[in-house]
Amino acid sequence: MKYAVWFVRLVFAAWMIPAGLNHFVYLFAQPMGDQPLSTELIKALLDSHLFDITKTIELLAGLCVLFGFYTPLALVVCMPVSFCVWYWDVPLQGWGSTSAIYGWAVLLSNLFLCAAHFEYYRAMFAVSSQPRALAAAGPLAPQAGAGA
Numbered sequence: 001m002k003y004a005v006w007f008v009r010l011v012f013a014a015w016m017i018p019a020g021l022n023h024f025v026y027l028f029a030q031p032m033g034d035q036p037l038s039t040e041l042i043k044a045l046l047d048s049h050l051f052d053i054t055k056t057i058e059l060l061a062g063l064c065v066l067f068g069f070y071t072p073l074a075l076v077v078c079m080p081v082s083f084c085v086w087y088w089d090v091p092l093q094g095w096g097s098t099s100a101i102y103g104w105a106v107l108l109s110n111l112f113l114c115a116a117h118f119e120y121y122r123a124m125f126a127v128s129s130q131p132r133a134l135a136a137a138g139p140l141a142p143q144a145g146a147g148a
Helices: 002-021 036-048 050-067 071-092 098-116 118-125
Strands: none
Touching: 002 050, 002 098, 036 050, 036 071, 050 071, 071 098, 071 118, 098 118
């Protein structure tokens, strides 16, 4: 399983880093879409400058996943971007299009990596929780009464 996670991390980073960097430094032509709705979406994102945010998130998430720096946080922050990539590539470009493969690959890679880092998200799914005292040292501090 460890090798599968490493492989998906490398593939995910190899996709996100050039895709994000391309917006700021020309590497290849930005795909504008083959269908009218996909072209309108890209133009709207470019005109509203939301594309700048999207590409920044792609670049930072790719770097974080590649170097293992805040990887669980980067994956969660990148999830809406991965869904948008999927939405643009699959429903708007066409379910049978070549770009649909890339859309599914980005979304499934992000979901797989989130599942691989589930231990970091586990506390968010607690049914009930107790707030920590303000003076608590940190999340890994031993609790009072915990055996040594």
